[in-house]
Amino acid sequence: DAKTTQPPSMDCAEGRAANLPCNHSTISGNEYVYWYRQIHSQGPQYIIHGLKNNETNEMASLIITEDRKSSTLILPHATLRDTAVYYCIVRLYNFNKFYFGSGTKLNVKP
């Protein structure tokens, strides 16, 4: 799997958009970009994934650059409950395991 680089921590004001960056400059053409989060010691929670196109669901939006070397997870209106560690993972098409890095600790502040 391609290596990802994320900032170790970020702050965001409650109600504002949280934009979490991820670099994956060695990504190959058939690797998907996945985002998970882990709130306290709970299990990783799936957020969103994409291959080339931008994606949106009820939780978040995923913006992937045209060269696919980086992506941004957007939480449009962050709440205190969004405080968590966010993991950006790139996953080979035929690999059925995830490698979790250290992620970004997002602190949403009132």
Add this chain to the structure above:
Amino acid sequence: EPEVTQTPSHQVTQMGQEVILRCVPISNHLYFYWYRQILGQKVEFLVSFYNNEISEKSEIFDDQFSVERPDGSNFTLKIRSTKLEDSAMYFCASSLGSDGNQPQHFGDGTRLSIL
């Protein structure tokens, strides 16, 4: 929304004892996984399971570990003779398929404490 459930939420066991961690994957999912997270460390892949066989395992998953799908709904992880270093959160996950376009959905874990 369907979810992966794990029991117990916390298991305390004496070193050297056997322990079985239980998981009920999402009902129409076909692929099952175990991961673990030692306190303060990263989430690590242990094993994947499909069609009643292990499809992949990590170097952590040695002969002390085994997995089983004893019936149509449960998926278990057994540690035969526990060691202190087995203390961790153990997460079960399941997915509909194994290709890159299929997310894995995780349970909330079992905290295993070895005394």
